[in-house]
Amino acid sequence: MTEKTKIVAGKLVVPNYPVIPFIEGDGIGKDISSPSQRVIDAAVTKAYGDTKKITWKEVLAGEKAYHETGSYLPDETIEAFKEYLIGIKGPLQTPVGGGIRSLNVALRQTLDLYVCVRPVRWFKGVPSPIRYPSMVDMHIFRENTEDIYAGIEYMMGEDETKKFRDFLVNEMGVDKIRFPESSSFGVKPISKDGSERLTKAAIEYAIDRQLPSVTIVHKGNIMKFTEGAFKNWSYDLAENEFAEQTFTWRQYEALKEDKGELDANKALEAAKKAGKVIVKDSITDAFLQESLLHPWDHSVIATMNLNGDYVSDQLAAMVGGIGISPGANINYQSGYAIFEATHGTAPNIAGTGKANPGSLILSAVMMLEYMGWNDAAEHVYDAMEHVFAKRKVTSDLHAQMEGATLLTTSEFADAIIRNMH
Numbered sequence: 001m002t003e004k005t006k007i008v009a010g011k012l013v014v015p016n017y018p019v020i021p022f023i024e025g026d027g028i029g030k031d032i033s034s035p036s037q038r039v040i041d042a043a044v045t046k047a048y049g050d051t052k053k054i055t056w057k058e059v060l061a062g063e064k065a066y067h068e069t070g071s072y073l074p075d076e077t078i079e080a081f082k083e084y085l086i087g088i089k090g091p092l093q094t095p096v097g098g099g100i101r102s103l104n105v106a107l108r109q110t111l112d113l114y115v116c117v118r119p120v121r122w123f124k125g126v127p128s129p130i131r132y133p134s135m136v137d138m139h140i141f142r143e144n145t146e147d148i149y150a151g152i153e154y155m156m157g158e159d160e161t162k163k164f165r166d167f168l169v170n171e172m173g174v175d176k177i178r179f180p181e182s183s184s185f186g187v188k189p190i191s192k193d194g195s196e197r198l199t200k201a202a203i204e205y206a207i208d209r210q211l212p213s214v215t216i217v218h219k220g221n222i223m224k225f226t227e228g229a230f231k232n233w234s235y236d237l238a239e240n241e242f243a244e245q246t247f248t249w250r251q252y253e254a255l256k257e258d259k260g261e262l263d264a265n266k267a268l269e270a271a272k273k274a275g276k277v278i279v280k281d282s283i284t285d286a287f288l289q290e291s292l293l294h295p296w297d298h299s300v301i302a303t304m305n306l307n308g309d310y311v312s313d314q315l316a317a318m319v320g321g322i323g324i325s326p327g328a329n330i331n332y333q334s335g336y337a338i339f340e341a342t343h344g345t346a347p348n349i350a351g352t353g354k355a356n357p358g359s360l361i362l363s364a365v366m367m368l369e370y371m372g373w374n375d376a377a378e379h380v381y382d383a384m385e386h387v388f389a390k391r392k393v394t395s396d397l398h399a400q401m402e403g404a405t406l407l408t409t410s411e412f413a414d415a416i417i418r419n420m421h
Helices: 029-048 063-069 075-084 103-110 159-171 192-208 227-241 249-259 261-273 284-293 305-318 358-371 374-389 409-418
Strands: 006-008 011-013 019-023 055-058 086-089 115-121 137-143 152-154 185-187 213-218 246-248 277-283 300-303 326-330 337-341
Touching: 019 029, 019 075, 029 358, 029 374, 029 409, 075 086, 075 103, 086 358, 103 337, 115 192, 115 305, 137 192, 137 305, 152 159, 159 185, 192 213, 192 227, 192 277, 192 300, 213 227, 213 284, 213 305, 227 246, 227 249, 227 277, 246 249, 246 261, 249 261, 249 277, 261 277, 277 284, 284 305, 300 305, 326 358, 337 358, 358 374, 358 409, 374 409
Parallel strands: 019 055, 019 086, 086 337, 137 300, 213 277, 213 300, 246 277
Antiparallel strands: 006 011, 115 137, 115 326, 152 185, 326 337
């Protein structure tokens, strides 16, 4: 009998037979959705027999929704995600022309899915451009509702733009707009509340998983009152709410200035030995270099939206590309969570069997972990390790691997199921 997932006393309570709404997706969405579900069903059966089972419930969004309902994002779809809390989706094409700026952004904004979580790990046998991909084990926490996702923009030449420009120049005394008559404008809101809940989720994630560090990635050296404030608010939160579980670089620097480098280093080493999470920060451009040169120095990354976009794609490229990069959009307070393929719709290969279902499969594994079904999740991880080690891959990875066996989308899913030991 199916039941509904609930939040009870602030904790997610998942029944043994939950309903999971899913959006098939546009383009290759149809190709990867069913194989991914087969893999997850097999893992759940392998781990729990008949005592647990997912009931998949299709809901509509994107082109399929438009053709069937006249809406790219029907109200019924939003209500289903609210009713069942946890869902999963394939890639969606943003409608061309007016209306919704982005279906993905609309879902995140409507359900206030304020964290985009992107774990990045390497599977043995997968081609990588870096020398030691096995050292990569990072978990990106990207703020999902503010910054550029707020969508506050004014296009050059429009009446609203002139009003905005005149307000800046005449009311606020701004004199640094180089070409005011030919400028477009964008506003970047970053709030204390939004920053704190993002960083809180990142620190709790590190504590729960016994991960060594949280790196606050920002461009606060230039944007001092937005991203610089994000850095300071994040440090404040760590030191005030997680004083017993964290040690911050800001505390290290204060101790170094007060008592000297030796005492500061002793305090840092003592914190590491005690299992405290080390909270540090890095300017975005420096982090993009650091993550390539010393990936082992960074575990959980907490960052704003635009930075997170850059960081997510670079880190994915380090371990095989976005075709096997999972993602989730989560509100840890309400429990709402939508897991998703992180790549595009690739309509040019739809229906050819070339699509890699790895991103959606691994996103579904993240879903299993979020539900607390960790044994089933481990079955998929283990099986994928075996399949990649045997060099059996889909078209995107086959082109980069000598001596590999080319599998179709469905055959790749079958291979994973066969290798669940």
